[in-house]
Amino acid sequence: MSETLNYWLVIVGILFVLLNIAAFLIWVERRMLALWQDRLGPNRAGPFGLLIILADTLKLFFKEDWIPPFADRHVFVIAPAVIVISVLLSFAIIPFAPAIQIVDLNIGLLFFLGMSSLGVYSIVLGGWASNNKYSLLGALRGASQMISYEVFMGLSLMGVVMLSGSFSLRTIVEAQKDYWFVLLQPVGFVIFFIAGIAETHRLPFDIPEAESELVAGFHSEYSGMKFGMFFIGEYLGITLISSITVALFFGGWLGPAFLPPLAWFAIKTAGFILFFILLRASLPRPRYDQLMEYGWKILLPLTLLNLLVTGGIILFLNQP
Amino acid sequence: MKNFVEIIQSSINDTLGSWIYLLPEISLAFIFILMIIADLFWAKRIKNLVAIIAVSGLFIVFLEVIDQFILIPPQGVVLFSAMIKLSTAAIWYKVLITISGLLVLLFSLRDFQLRNTEKGGSEYYSLVLVVTLGLNFMVMAQNLLMIYLSIEFVSVCSYILAAYLTGNKRSEESGMKYALFGAVASAVMLYGMSLLYGFTGTLDITNQAFYNGLASINLMSASVALLLTLAGLFFKISAFPMQVWVPDVYEGAPTPITAFLSVAPKVAGIALLITFIRAVNSGGSPSGSVFLASTENLLAALAIITMTIGNFSALWQTNVKRLMAYSAIGHSGFILMGVAAYSMTGQKAILFFLFVYALANIGAFLVIGYFSNVFHSEELEDYKGMGMKYPLVSVAMVIFLVSLTGLPPTAGFVGKFFIFSAAIEAYMLGGNVLLLIMVVFGVVNTVVSLFYYFKIPLNLYLRKAKTEISLDKGNLLFSVIIIVLALFTLFLGVFPNKLIGLINF
Amino acid sequence: MTITQSLFYFLAFVAIFSSLLVVTAKNPIHSVLYLILTFFTLTGEYILLNAQFIGIVNIIVYAGAIMVLFLFVIMLLNLNVESEPQKTNLMKFIGIITGGIGLVVLTAALKSTDPSNTVVIQEVDMGLVKNLGQVLFKEFLLPFEIVSILFLSAMVGAVLLARKETK
Numbered sequence: 001m002s003e004t005l006n007y008w009l010v011i012v013g014i015l016f017v018l019l020n021i022a023a024f025l026i027w028v029e030r031r032m033l034a035l036w037q038d039r040l041g042p043n044r045a046g047p048f049g050l051l052i053i054l055a056d057t058l059k060l061f062f063k064e065d066w067i068p069p070f071a072d073r074h075v076f077v078i079a080p081a082v083i084v085i086s087v088l089l090s091f092a093i094i095p096f097a098p099a100i101q102i103v104d105l106n107i108g109l110l111f112f113l114g115m116s117s118l119g120v121y122s123i124v125l126g127g128w129a130s131n132n133k134y135s136l137l138g139a140l141r142g143a144s145q146m147i148s149y150e151v152f153m154g155l156s157l158m159g160v161v162m163l164s165g166s167f168s169l170r171t172i173v174e175a176q177k178d179y180w181f182v183l184l185q186p187v188g189f190v191i192f193f194i195a196g197i198a199e200t201h202r203l204p205f206d207i208p209e210a211e212s213e214l215v216a217g218f219h220s221e222y223s224g225m226k227f228g229m230f231f232i233g234e235y236l237g238i239t240l241i242s243s244i245t246v247a248l249f250f251g252g253w254l255g256p257a258f259l260p261p262l263a264w265f266a267i268k269t270a271g272f273i274l275f276f277i278l279l280r281a282s283l284p285r286p287r288y289d290q291l292m293e294y295g296w297k298i299l300l301p302l303t304l305l306n307l308l309v310t311g312g313i314i315l316f317l318n319q320p
Numbered sequence: 321m322k323n324f325v326e327i328i329q330s331s332i333n334d335t336l337g338s339w340i341y342l343l344p345e346i347s348l349a350f351i352f353i354l355m356i357i358a359d360l361f362w363a364k365r366i367k368n369l370v371a372i373i374a375v376s377g378l379f380i381v382f383l384e385v386i387d388q389f390i391l392i393p394p395q396g397v398v399l400f401s402a403m404i405k406l407s408t409a410a411i412w413y414k415v416l417i418t419i420s421g422l423l424v425l426l427f428s429l430r431d432f433q434l435r436n437t438e439k440g441g442s443e444y445y446s447l448v449l450v451v452t453l454g455l456n457f458m459v460m461a462q463n464l465l466m467i468y469l470s471i472e473f474v475s476v477c478s479y480i481l482a483a484y485l486t487g488n489k490r491s492e493e494s495g496m497k498y499a500l501f502g503a504v505a506s507a508v509m510l511y512g513m514s515l516l517y518g519f520t521g522t523l524d525i526t527n528q529a530f531y532n533g534l535a536s537i538n539l540m541s542a543s544v545a546l547l548l549t550l551a552g553l554f555f556k557i558s559a560f561p562m563q564v565w566v567p568d569v570y571e572g573a574p575t576p577i578t579a580f581l582s583v584a585p586k587v588a589g590i591a592l593l594i595t596f597i598r599a600v601n602s603g604g605s606p607s608g609s610v611f612l613a614s615t616e617n618l619l620a621a622l623a624i625i626t627m628t629i630g631n632f633s634a635l636w637q638t639n640v641k642r643l644m645a646y647s648a649i650g651h652s653g654f655i656l657m658g659v660a661a662y663s664m665t666g667q668k669a670i671l672f673f674l675f676v677y678a679l680a681n682i683g684a685f686l687v688i689g690y691f692s693n694v695f696h697s698e699e700l701e702d703y704k705g706m707g708m709k710y711p712l713v714s715v716a717m718v719i720f721l722v723s724l725t726g727l728p729p730t731a732g733f734v735g736k737f738f739i740f741s742a743a744i745e746a747y748m749l750g751g752n753v754l755l756l757i758m759v760v761f762g763v764v765n766t767v768v769s770l771f772y773y774f775k776i777p778l779n780l781y782l783r784k785a786k787t788e789i790s791l792d793k794g795n796l797l798f799s800v801i802i803i804v805l806a807l808f809t810l811f812l813g814v815f816p817n818k819l820i821g822l823i824n825f
Numbered sequence: 826m827t828i829t830q831s832l833f834y835f836l837a838f839v840a841i842f843s844s845l846l847v848v849t850a851k852n853p854i855h856s857v858l859y860l861i862l863t864f865f866t867l868t869g870e871y872i873l874l875n876a877q878f879i880g881i882v883n884i885i886v887y888a889g890a891i892m893v894l895f896l897f898v899i900m901l902l903n904l905n906v907e908s909e910p911q912k913t914n915l916m917k918f919i920g921i922i923t924g925g926i927g928l929v930v931l932t933a934a935l936k937s938t939d940p941s942n943t944v945v946i947q948e949v950d951m952g953l954v955k956n957l958g959q960v961l962f963k964e965f966l967l968p969f970e971i972v973s974i975l976f977l978s979a980m981v982g983a984v985l986l987a988r989k990e991t992k
Contacts, residue, residue, distance in 0.1 A: 075854070106953060110881045117889025121861075124896050128854060136900065143897045147890055154885070167954060335966065349974055356981065400967040443985045450978040457971060465968050473975045480982030519938070537938050544934035 011102055018091060022235040027053050029235075029277050036281040060231075065224035072129040079126035080219075080226045083119050083233035087240055090115040094243050095170045097253045097262040108169045109161065112244060113154050116199055120146040122233065123201070127218035138217025141207050141288060145198055148295045149205075152303040153195035159188040159310040160248050173252035182249040187306040189249045191299055196245065198295075200237035202276060204283040207291060242272035338399045341391065341406050344384040344414065348453040351377035352446050359442040368429075374445035375425050378452065382418045385411060402524045404460035412671055412823060413459040413591040416678055420583045421452040423682050423801065427576040430795045432693040434574055437485050444484055448580070451477040458588035462595055464513045464523040464549075471509070471552055471592075474585055475502045482573040482581070494572025501565040502555065509552025515545035525599040534600070535610050543614060546600065553596070556589035559652045560626040567633075570645035575692060578641060579685035582648040583678045590655055590674065594667055601663050612663060613752070619660035620754045624761045627653025631765045634772045638700045640688050643772060644681070647724060650769060651677055657758055658739045661746035669738035671823050676735035676812060680723040683805035687717040690798045700775060705785030707777070710794055714780045716806035721773040723809045726766050731812035736766065833873055840866035853899045857892060864888045878954045 027042065027050060034041025045051035067076055093108040095101040105111050120143055127139020161167060163184060164175035172181075182189045198205040209217035219230045246252060246268040253261030286294070339346060351373065359370050388411050396407030425448060428434050434441055454473030461467045479502060483495020517523060519542065520533030534542045555562040570578045597619075600611045630649030637643035655677070658670035690713055691706065692698055707714040723732030740759055747755040812819055843866065846859040864887045871880035912920075961969055 072852075072854075075858070105877070107877050107881050110878070110885065110954075114881050114884040114889060117885050117893075120889070120893050121896075124893060124900075125858075128896070128900055140897065140900060143893050147893055150890065330963075334963075352974070352978070401964045403965075403967045439985060439988070443981055447978060447982060450974065453974065463968075465965070466971075469968050469971055469975070473971065473978075476975065476979050477982065480979075480986065483986060486986060515935075538934075540934045541938045544931065 010100055014091060014096070014100070014102065015088070018088070018236060018239065019232070021239055022232045023053050023057060025235040025238065025273065026056055026231075028273070029280075032274065032277045033281050036278065057228075060225055060228040063224040065226065068130065068132075068221050070131045071221065072131065075125050075129035076221075077226070079122050079129060080222065080229035080233070081122075082125070083122035084229050084236065086115045086118040086122070087233055087236040090240050091236075091243075093169055094240075094247060095173055095252060096243075096265050097260070100262060101170065104168055104170045107167050109157060109167045109172070109248075113150070113157075116153070116240075117146075117150050119199070119233075119237070120150075122230070123218045126222065126230070130218070130221035132221055134214045135218050135220050138209060138214045138220075141214075142201060142218055145201070145205065145207055145291060148292060149195040149198035149299075152191055152295070152299050153199060155300075155303045155307060156188045156191040156195065157248065158307055159185045162310055162314055169247050169252075173247055173254065176251040176254060180249060180251045185249065185306070185310070187302060188310075189245070191303050191306070192248070193241075193245060194299065196241035197276070197279065198291075200234060200241055202234070202238065203280040204285050205291065206285065207288055238273055238276050239269065242269045242276065245272055334400075338397075341388070341397055341399055344381045344388070344418075345453055345456050347377070347381050347384060348449055348456070351381070352449050352453070355442070355446040355449065359446070363442055370442040370445050371425070371429055374449055375422070375429075378418065378422050378425060378449065381452075382415075382422060385414045385418055388414075402526065403463045403466045404457065405462050405526070406460055409594075409667060409671070410459045410591065413587055413674075414456050416587050416671075416674060417452060417455045417459070417584050420580060420587070420678050420682055421448060423686075423805075424448060424576050424580040424584075426797065426801060427579060427682075427686055427689060428574075430693070430797050431574065431576050431689055432696070433485055433488070434576065437487075439484070439486060444481070447477050447481050447484075451481065451580070451584070455584050455588040459591040461592065462524065462526050462599070464517065464525060467525075467592060468506070468510060468513060468552075470588075471556060472506060474556070474588065475506065478502075478577075478581060478585065481577045482569055484577065485574055488572075490572035491574065492572075494569045497565055497572075498569045501562075505552050505555035505562055508548050509550075509555075512545050512548025512551065515541075516549060519545060525596065526602070530599060531602060539610065539614070542611070546596075546611075547618075550593070550596065553589050553593050554622070557586045557593065557652050557655070558649050559656055560622055560629060563626065563629065563649050563652070566649055567642050567645045570648070571639060571641045571698075575641065575685055575689040575698075578644075579682045579689075582644070582681050582685070586648075586652065586655070587674050587678065590659065590670060593659055594662055594670070597659065597662060612750075616660055616663065616746075616750070616752055617754055619656055620752070620758045623653045623656035623660055624758055625653075626650070626656060627765045628761065629653075631768045631772075635768070637772065640698050640700055640703070640776065643700070643775075644684060644688070647769065647773070648681065650765060651681075651724070653765070654736065654739055654762065657743050657762055660755065660758065661739075661742040663746075665742040665745050665749075668820070668823055669735075669742040672816070672820060673735040673739050675819060676723065676731040676809070679805055679809050679812070680720045680730075680732055683802060683809065684717065684720040684724065686798060686802050686805070687713055687720065690794050690802065693798070694792055694794055700779055703776065703779040704783040705780075707780035709785075713794060713799055713802055714777075716802045717780065718777050719806045719809055721776060723813070725769050725773050727770075729810065729813045731809045731816065734813055734816040736762075829873055833870065836866045836869040836873070840870070854896065857895050857899065860895075861888050861892050864892070878957050 030052070031041045031049065033039075042049035042052040045055055067073060090112050092102040093105055093111050095104070123142035123146070124139045127135040127137075127142065130136075160172060160181050163181060164172045166172060166175075175181075201207070201209065209219065214220075219227055222230060243265070246265060250268050253265045255261070255264035259267075354377075355370050355373050358373055363369055388406065389408065392406055392408070392411070394408070396405055396410070398405045425445065428441070428444065428448070434444060451474055454470050454477060457466065457470040458474060461470050479495050479499040482498045483492050485491035516530075516534070519537055520530045522529045522533070524530060534546075551562060554560070555565075558566045570582065573581065597615055600615060627650045630646045630651070630653060634643050634646035634650065637646060655670060655673060658667075658673060662670065688698060690710075691703065694710075695702055719730060723730035726732045726736035740762060743755050743759045743762070746752070747759075840863050843859045843862040847856045847863065850856040850859060864883060868880040868883045868888075871877070871883060
């Protein structure tokens with residue numbers, strides 16, 4: 001009985017923490033951006049402007065939730081839910097600490113790839129259902145960008161799978177006891193991280209929304225909490241990519257014993273989240289064709305090469 | 321981890337043990353990749369580089385295929401955990417496919433339409449090579465998965481080749497129609513295969529379990545599953561009821577591709593059909609297979625319908641390529657006659673007939689291509705009076721048509737004679753009256769075919785040309801190939817034993 | 826009825842129902858959405874058969890990639906209800922007749938077969954990635970390699986047909 005209860009507590013706890021982190025990140029991002037861009041950022045409501053989170057959330061909830069009359073109603077409503085659901089489901093396989101993981105699937109990594117490949121529907125359907133030319137353009141861009149970057153996102157992880165011999169994230173973390181995989185798979189890490197940015201369509205890869213040319217891209221027509229879902233989905237996505245990176249390449253919860261495992265995981269993840277924000281503050285947005293060219297002509301061959309070399313070395317070292 | 325490495329190593333060892341038997345196929349794949357790279361880096365500097373690689377590469381492959389006759393033991397070798405089987409018969413089919421591939425490549429070198437497409441020719445040649453690869457696997461396949469894959473392989477490449485003349489409405493339509501019909505056919509086939517797998521629990525059709533599984537269930541269920549599976553093959557060999565795509569596709573596709581489609585996939589399809597018939601009829605029980613009578617009846621009935629439809633529809637055609645398309649359907653019927661008799665008499669007659677048919681059919685299409693290079697038309701109207709202007713080629717055309725009709729002294733006569741006698745022999749041995757009816761229909765159809773084939777020489781020689789415009793000279797390469805093919809056709813008609821002696825296995 | 830069985834029937838029902846909706850939906854985008862739903866139910870069936878790998882690959886490849894491309898193409902073509910070709914009543918009638926005959930033949934033929942034995946999975950780990958990989962690279966090595974050449978040639982063809990020549 002207590003086992004089941006424990007299990008449910010973990011699930012509810014993770015869900016609660018994640019949603020709060022997503023909201024908290026709104027404040028973090030604005031403050032950090034301000035710091036890096038030599039501005040003040042939100043500093044009025046509460047200490048350090050922390051209450052802006054509350055204010056923002058309330059605003060989103062009380063705004064008029066408007067569905068344009070020219071939109072496809074059902075699809076319009078489903079679209080924002082898809083991204084939140086798919087990202088939240090992905091968190092199920094992440095080992096936050098030895099005891100804190102919802103489920104340890106033996107195909108865990110593939111499950112993550114599968115869920116992240118579903119996230120694209122949110123953009124495509126949202127953009128299409130809005131029945132607005134800017135949204136549709138954003139949707140088309142989003143679809144092609146995410147499909148392209150998914151290819152080497154999956155491939156770049158296969159080096160890690162080869163090294164640990166498993167798709168289960170727990171096994172992968174445990175296999176990094178001696179050294180982190182980032183040392184053995186630096187190319188894999190860099191490519192995965194770039195693909196991760198593209199998958200969450202964050203700056204500099206936020207081409208589907210590109211406010212300067214597409215108004216706001218796929219979510220131009222959204223308002224109220226439906227817009228909020230896209231918003232939350234984006235921050236959840238950042239957290240997801242950061243924590244997957246930590247688990248796969250930076251030893252997950254492993255670290256010196258003076259801090260508990262969960263703290264190590266949180267610190268490493270926070271570092272990557274900050275890096276995401278720093279990227280937004282410092283890099284310009286590439287053109288659409290540059291993005292595609294970069295992906296298919298540079299990243300894909302590099303990924304395949306990385307895979308080939310990794311496999312060759314493993315085969316060579318294990319020769320009887 | 322160690323475990324994996326061992327498995328990889330053992331599978332590498334397995335592959336190394338059998339790669340020598342797959343030399344032609346491996347070479348083809350290698351040449352294909354080489355052609356893509358060559359096209360990318362050096363095509364601009366060296367003209368026709370890709371075509372040269374294609375022709376010389378396929379010639380090397382041809383030699384390698386010939387070499388396999390010596391390489392394999394008489395009973396053949398089973399490779400890659402019974403995925404494919406390389407037997408003497410399969411090598412013969414591969415020879416035939418490679419020869420037609422070579423002829424088609426030479427044909428394409430000088431084809432007017434292909435030389436003037438905006439796409440350039442390099443991908444064309446690489447695709448022809450890949451089709452050959454798929455066809456090679458088709459004749460060797462003996463596992464449902466391999467059968468499906470190789471058929472799909474051939475289909476996908478053929479769709480692209482048929483639509484190669486982008487911008488040409490006819491060619492695009494042809495590719496589209498081919499793809500749509502092909503997709504339906506392979507879906508039906510896949511459904512049949514899933515039933516077969518469900519009934520038998522094995523993908524390997526030569527496995528005893530396959531026959532036992534089928535024989536143990538209700539005959540009706542087994543027949544439906546088999547029939548659905550065979551539908552995909554019937555599509556490839558353009559037999560009834562999957563023949564509707566033929567005229568439009570043959571008319572629209574580039575002429576060399578029409579020549580190729582009318583021969584090579586048919587050869588491979590027949591080879592695969594024979595593998596299938598053999599698997600179904602190879603029951604271990606002393607009383608023989610339960611499917612013997614039903615397959616014989618089915619094939620005989622299909623042969624009758626196919627050739628009747630093909631030959632009678634051809635009577636009304638005014639476009640030469642369309643006429644040849646219906647004639648190709650008719651010939652599928654004749655070949656099916658041989659397949660119906662197969663379980664009794666073996667495949668010697670079929671092989672010889674296919675050889676003869678390939679020579680004459682590719683030859684006839686070469687002449688069509690030759691004329692279309694000269695006056696850019698494939699209408700029967702425009703052939704009027706050309707016999708006097710291009711005497712050698714026209715004489716060759718007459719020889720090909722005589723051979724396709726099946727009259728002496730050409731090889732076609734011998735081929736048809738073998739097929740008819742095989743059918744009669746099978747009737748004597750098995751006593752199936754339908755086989756006899758089939759022979760009667762065959763004779764009637766031969767007479768019918770005379771009417772439409774001779775429309776072409778009639779126009780060539782006996783009608784006056786409409787206008788007296790001066791025309792270009794024909795292409796020398798074409799004339800040479802055409803004449804060589806015509807001489808071969810005559811030679812095999814007079815000395816059929818030269819080839820029959822070889823096909824002894 | 827065990828939980829697995831009732832799950833099976835539920836998934837099978839949803840699969841058939843949504844695939845019917847794929848055909849009947851007027852809006853092509855909705856058709857694609859129902860098709861995605863069908864793929865999800867199929868993934869469920871795979872997992873019930875203990876084939877997790879196939880199940881998740883079904884999501885990654887079919888639901889996650891191919892269907893997105895479907896959507897992409899449909900959006901580019903801008904198909905909608907009005908541009909759908911209207912079939913005449915005669916066509917519909919013929920379609921129903923032929924389809925009906927096909928159904929009758931199939932049921933008649935397959936009705937008489939014995940219901941198959943309950944599938945008992947001998948090896949529980951059969952569908953796991955490790956075992957699947959071993960089978961793929963031993964018994965099915967040749968088809969696997971052929972598929973790669975097939976895809977390469979299909980890719981050459983697709984690029985060829987789609988490419989615009991600049992002169």
